[in-house]
Structure formats: C-alpha cells, structure tokens
C-alpha cells in the first residue's frame with residue numbers, strides 16, 4: 001500500500017470521525033453548475049487543460065468537448081479517489097440526479113474485475129476500505145460527500161457510452177496542492193485553459209491572490225485563458241470588492257473579461273483572464 005493511499009484512508013477516516021475540520025474536506029459528488037452552457041461557449045478542441053478536480057465534471061466535460069489532454073488538481077486529495085468511483089459508475093451506465101444509491105456503489109465495487117493502473121487499483125482499495133467504515137447511513141448523511149441534487153447530470157444521459165469510452169484510455173495526472181500556496185507549486189507544463197470554479201473566490205486575501213497569481217502565471221500558455229466560473233455571487237457587493245482586488249493582482253499579465261452564457265431561464269456568469 002503506497003504512502004498516498006495510507007494517507008488518503010487516514011484522512012477519510014478522520015473526516016468520518018469528525019476529527020477533521022478542513023474547509024474543503026467534503027467531496028462534491030457532482031457538479032452544482034450547468035456546465036453544458038459554459039462549455040458550449042468555449043473552443044476546447046485539441047487544447048491542453050488544467051482543471052480543479054472537485055466533482056470531476058470539469059474533467060469529463062473537457063473531454064466531451066474535444067480537449068486533447070486534461071490534468072487536474074485539488075486541495076482535497078480525495079477528489080482523485082472520487083474520479084475513479086464515478087468513472088466506474090459511468091462504465092456501468094449509472095448516473096443519477098444526486099450521485100447514486102449506496103447499493104449501486106457497493107455492487108459496482110464488488111463486481112470490479114480489472115483495474116488498469118496503479119492509481120485505479122489503489123482507488124478501488126480506498127473505496128472498499130472507506131465504505132466498509134461508512135455504512136449506508138453515513139453514505140447518505142453527507143459525512144464525506146457534499147451530495148447535491150443535480151438536474152445537470154441529465155446532460156450525460158445520451159453521452160455515457162462515449163464518455164465511458166474516453167475514460168477507458170484517460171489516465172489523468174492529478175496534483176494535490178493548494179493553488180494559493182505561497183511556497184509555490186511544482187508543475188513544469190503550460191496549458192491553453194485553466195478552470196477554476198470557486199477557487200479564487202474562496203481564497204480572498206491579498207496574500208492568497210498574490211500566491212495564486214504567481215503560481216498560475218507560468219502555467220498559462222500564450223493567449224491561454226484562466227476561466228473562473230460559477231460566480232453566483234456576482235451581484236453581491238462584498239464579492240465585487242474582492243473581484244476588484246483580484247483584477248488588480250492579475251491585470252499586468254492578463255486581460256479580464258466578464259462573460260454571460262445565455263439561457264432563457266438562468267444566464268450564467270463567468271469571467272476569464274486571457275494571457276497578454
């Protein structure tokens with residue numbers, strides 16, 4: 001058992017035992033955004049992407065919209081374990097509003113016959129161990145997950161076979177770090193798009209914005225974009241103040257643009273920084 005797996009199991013147990021109070025300890029089981037609306041505004045064909053992992057939906061959608069390669073990061077290492085769990089559910093044609101049932105998860109785990117990579121194999125061990133500690137009621141009572149009723153999952157309905165095919169050859173690189181770490185992060189790659197959903201807006205101090213800027217700048221290719229979505233608080237005065245501060249931090253190197261992806265019922269706001 002690798003050190004990472006031991007650490008992840010320990011971390012999950014500390015969450016289940018209420019001994020962990022990290023702000024981002026709970027895993028989003030599925031997106032809380034209408035990502036099809038956002039993604040239909042972007043040209044991802046053949047692009048290299050870095051995305052916050054969270055529920056994995058940004059990663060799945062990036063591939064469905066033609067990305068060449070998608071790497072991912074998250075401050076919460078358990079999001080990478082969720083990526084595999086959702087992948088197996090998708091392989092089994094299971095996708096539901098609000099994650100899926102405990103029985104489905106157990107059945108899928110028990111029937112897993114083959115894993116393709118060490119990460120996948122270890123994730124299977126992770127879920128078997130953690131679910132044996134969780135039991136059905138913990139599963140439904142949001143101890144480890146932020147389970148969201150999600151009408152947007154219906155987008156996948158006729159795309160599951162395609163997504164399952166794509167995921168069979170995808171082996172994402174995952175970085176477990178805080179993008180606002182002022183000690184820096186270690187990635188020697190450049191991306192056409194970086195997706196941050198509720199990342200900068202949750203990390204609001206000048207110090208963390210400066211650190212995020214320094215970490216992100218070398219990762220963005222020429223004319224590349226940092227897309228910040230799910231800005232539900234756009235009309236909120238507090239948020240506008242933080243956004244003004246954030247724009248100042250990014251303005252020398254990036255062009256800011258506020259975008260509205262239109263939908264008759266619910267327009268979504270997002271903004272992007274394009275590297276000058």
Ligand SMILES: C[S@@+](CC[C@H](N)C(=O)[O-])C[C@H]1O[C@@H](n2cnc3c(N)ncnc32)[C@H](O)[C@@H]1O
Pocket residue numbers: 024028030031032033052053054055056057058073074075076079177178179180197198199202203230
């Ligand atoms: C509110 S969730 C975003 C959910 C998203 N709308 C989705 O569709 O999945 C924010 C995610 O960003 C991660 N996160 C927040 N701040 C971060 C940081 N400074 N560095 C890395 N990841 C961070 C959290 O762990 C969480 O997975």
